[in-house]
Amino acid sequence: MKRVVIVDDSAAYGDLWSSFMKERYGNEVGVETYSHPYDALPKIDDAIDLLIVDLEMPGMDGKKFVDYARQKGIPARRIVVTSSHSAEELHERFKIGETIAVINKTDPKQQEAFLMILDSVMKKS
Template identity: 40%
Template structure:
């Protein structure tokens, strides 16, 4: 419980997010994959509590990664799409109900939403561990 996979070709952003999660939500386990094609094998193994996917990546974009995740059984409520694009654009690409959330990864207000999600995951992981 508490397993998060971050799929983002922006290695600096991924490292920063992983470090943040480890510091403030130490029960959660975080895996980072900068290659979306390689990430498919991690997704296929399942057992993910949260999948954070960058929308714009080379070779395989975030929409394709999210679609694959849903096809292999990852619940849509466990998928978050991150992007530098505006929210209106993202909502057009991912209508309500196709994933848990779409977020601009550089807007500080979005951090509060991620914190609520991470906090909820940590509470669930702690309850299952104890």
Template identity: 35%
Template sequence: MGRILLIDDDRGFTNFLSGYIRETYPLLDVEICNNPVSALQRIKHDGYDLLLIDLEMPTIDGLKLLSFATQTGMDKNRIVILSGRDADVLHELCPMGTCLAVLNKFEARQKAVLDMIFNSLHKKAGGI
């Protein structure tokens, strides 16, 4: 089963996205972490196939979590940064190669990119 950790302080968004993933990609196991500080222990000790990290959160922002995750051995190509910011701003903050993708979480066109990532992970977990 493909394991995803969704880190975002917006409970409405995490409930929506995790519900969508569970319904559309049943072989993917989504864990929600609404507190970025508690995410540190999960990242450090659990083997996730994909991290979805919100950029703007209180106490620890997404870029710090990205840095922590890569320092603990997670492949940067298994990390997606999500934000409500404009794509140009996001690409300034996270230039190409910083992580797998930097996506605006409210833009409909960005959903297609997330779906490609989820579909790939679903296939690796045994889905068709």
């Protein structure tokens, strides 16, 4: 089973993606959602197959959270950052290689790319 962790201060967004992944991948995925970054910190370890982090969160922004996750052993190829900022702004904040992707969660084309990433992660053994 693949372990996916979603950290987003919007509980509705976390629930939406959790439901979507369970429907799309069934028993192949275990999804953990956290609406506050500090609740997720103790759960971050290198056993996570995919970490999805919102950039704008109260208390700790997504950039700091990603830095922490990388220190805990999660490779960049397992981290996706989401935001409502434009792709250009996101690429300015995150250099190539810091994450597998930075996704604007309101852009349909970006969402398609996100689905391809999800499918790729789920296919890896």
